[in-house]
Amino acid sequence: MIAANKSKGTFTMKIFALAAIALCALPAVTLAAPAKHNPSTGTRVSGTSPAYSASVDMDGTLYVSGVSDNTDPATGKTSANAAIGAKVVMDNVKHAVETAGYSMDDLVWVQIFATDLNSYADFNAAYRTYFKGPLPARAFIGAGSLLGGAHYEVMAIARKGAAAK
Amino acid sequence: MKTAIIAAIALCALPVAALAAPARHIPAGGGTPGGPQPAFSAAVESDGTLYISGTTDGRDPDTGKLPVDAATGAKVVMNNIKKVVEDAGYTMDDVVWLQIFTSDLKYYADFNAVYRTYFKGPLPARAFIGAGSLLGGAHFEVMGIAKKGAAAR
Numbered sequence: 001m002i003a004a005n006k007s008k009g010t011f012t013m014k015i016f017a018l019a020a021i022a023l024c025a026l027p028a029v030t031l032a033a034p035a036k037h038n039p040s041t042g043t044r045v046s047g048t049s050p051a052y053s054a055s056v057d058m059d060g061t062l063y064v065s066g067v068s069d070n071t072d073p074a075t076g077k078t079s080a081n082a083a084i085g086a087k088v089v090m091d092n093v094k095h096a097v098e099t100a101g102y103s104m105d106d107l108v109w110v111q112i113f114a115t116d117l118n119s120y121a122d123f124n125a126a127y128r129t130y131f132k133g134p135l136p137a138r139a140f141i142g143a144g145s146l147l148g149g150a151h152y153e154v155m156a157i158a159r160k161g162a163a164a165k
Numbered sequence: 166m167k168t169a170i171i172a173a174i175a176l177c178a179l180p181v182a183a184l185a186a187p188a189r190h191i192p193a194g195g196g197t198p199g200g201p202q203p204a205f206s207a208a209v210e211s212d213g214t215l216y217i218s219g220t221t222d223g224r225d226p227d228t229g230k231l232p233v234d235a236a237t238g239a240k241v242v243m244n245n246i247k248k249v250v251e252d253a254g255y256t257m258d259d260v261v262w263l264q265i266f267t268s269d270l271k272y273y274a275d276f277n278a279v280y281r282t283y284f285k286g287p288l289p290a291r292a293f294i295g296a297g298s299l300l301g302g303a304h305f306e307v308m309g310i311a312k313k314g315a316a317a318r
Contacts, residue, residue, distance in 0.1 A: 060185055108188055108209040109216035111308070117298050124204040134190035138205035139219025139308040141266050142298030159211040161184025 032059045038100050044071040045148035054096050060160035062102050066113075067092035067155075070148025078149045082119035085151035086126035093154050094130060105163030107136040113143035113153040123152065133164040185212045191253055193218065207249050215255050219266075219308035220245035223301030231302055235272035238304035239279035246307050247283060258316030260289045263309035266296035272304055286317040 040046070040054035045068075055064045069085035069092075070078045079085035094104055114123065120140060128135070136156070146153050193207040209216045222238035222245075223231060232238040247257055265276065273293060281288070289309070299306050 108211050108214075109310070110205075111219075115297070117300055120300065124201075127204055134192070134209075135203075135205050137207070137209045137216040137218040137308070139264075139266075139306060140300060141219065141296050141306060142300070144295075144297035157216065159185050159188060159214075161186065162188035162209070162211045164187045164190075 038096070040065065043068070043148070044076065055100050057100055062097065062100050062106070062158040062160070064093065064096050064100075064156040064158065066153045067096060068146055068148065068150035068153040070146070070150040079151060082114075082116065082151045083122050083126070086119070086123045089150075089152040089154050090126060090130050093156060097156070097158055100158075102158045102160060103163050104130050105133045106158040106160060107131075107156050108159050108162050109157040110136045110138045111155050112138065112140045113146060114140060115143055115146055115151055117142045119151065191249070208253050210253060213313035215250065215253050215259070215311040215313070217246065217249055217260075217309045217311065219306045220249065221299055221301060221303035221306045223299075223303040232304065235269075235275045235304045236279060239272070239276045242303075242305040242307050243279060243283050246309065250311055253311075255311045255313060256316050257283050258286045259311040259313060260284075260309050261312050261315050263289050263291045263307060265291065265293045266299060266306040267293065268296060268299050268302075268304055270295045276305065 035056045035058040037053040038055045038057065040050045040052060042048040042050045046052075052065045055062050057063075067089060069088035072079045072084065072088050073091075079088045093107075093110075097104055097107065112123065112127075114120070117140075123140070143153065188209050188211040190206040191208045191210070193203040193205055205218050207218055207220075220242060222241035225232040225237060225241050232241050246260075246263075250257055250260060265280075267273075267276065270293075276293070296306065
């Protein structure tokens with residue numbers, strides 16, 4: 001009798017365990033938690049109520065808005081040249097990424113729009129200094145024109161914990 | 166058993182709280198010997214999502230030069246994408262999202278005719294955008310995102 005009870009108890013436990021495991025599978029099919037929108041403080045061009053968030057964080061993926069070098073913090077104007085612009089725009093990316101609690105090495109995907117493709121080598125030299133590990137997937141694209149006469153606009157995606165350990 | 170249940174419940178909580186595994190970076194070729202390597206990975210994989218770098222048709226492997234026309238260019242750039250996708254262990258039908266930048270929108274029809282042949286199932290979400298200019302005088306630059314197992318079965 002005792003043995004039978006124990007067996008029944010074990011069976012019930014097994015059901016519980018199966019239910020718990022089934023619950024584990026649920027998050028994959030249910031809705032994700034609402035995204036976290038990190039507000040943008042705006043730029044010289046967008047004003048202080050920009051029509052975008054600086055980034056949106058969703059389940060460990062950070063979607064980073066395009067930032068440009070149209071507001072050099074040193075002058076309040078568009079960067080004087082492409083070499084300075086590369087640093088300004090990458091500082092902006094870094095700020096958006098780190099403010100959201102990610103690191104630059106968490107970036108997995110980067111798009112660079114440039115008004116002048118001749119700045120490719122200069123941009124790369126500055127760009128590399130922002131990463132410690134292997135570099136993100138990336139595209140470098142000639143844009144017809146950019147807001148505020150910027151040299152660059154960069155947008156990106158980061159994954160929490162993607163940085164090599 | 167109680168321990169097992171608690172462990173199972175703890176496991177449930179993990180995917181939300183834990184960091185993703187470090188991403189897998191697939192190196193890009195094309196660096197000059199002794200010179201700098203490209204400033205990007207060919208693709209980066211994080212938790213079943215593959216982020217694919219932009220690739221162009223700037224160099225036709227048959228000739229070592231810019232493709233003679235847009236139809237050839239479309240084939241070159243899509244072959245590049247296919248190679249990156251398949252080297253990473255994905256299939257073209259796992260691609261869910263693509264951006265095509267072109268130096269001239271008049272290549273649209275030629276590009277599409279070639280593009281369709283790279284997929285068996287329903288086509289990825291996509292944009293086709295006129296770029297001011299592309300590196301190396303390319304006709305096309307394509308970048309995208311694939312999800313492991315996204316291909317219709």
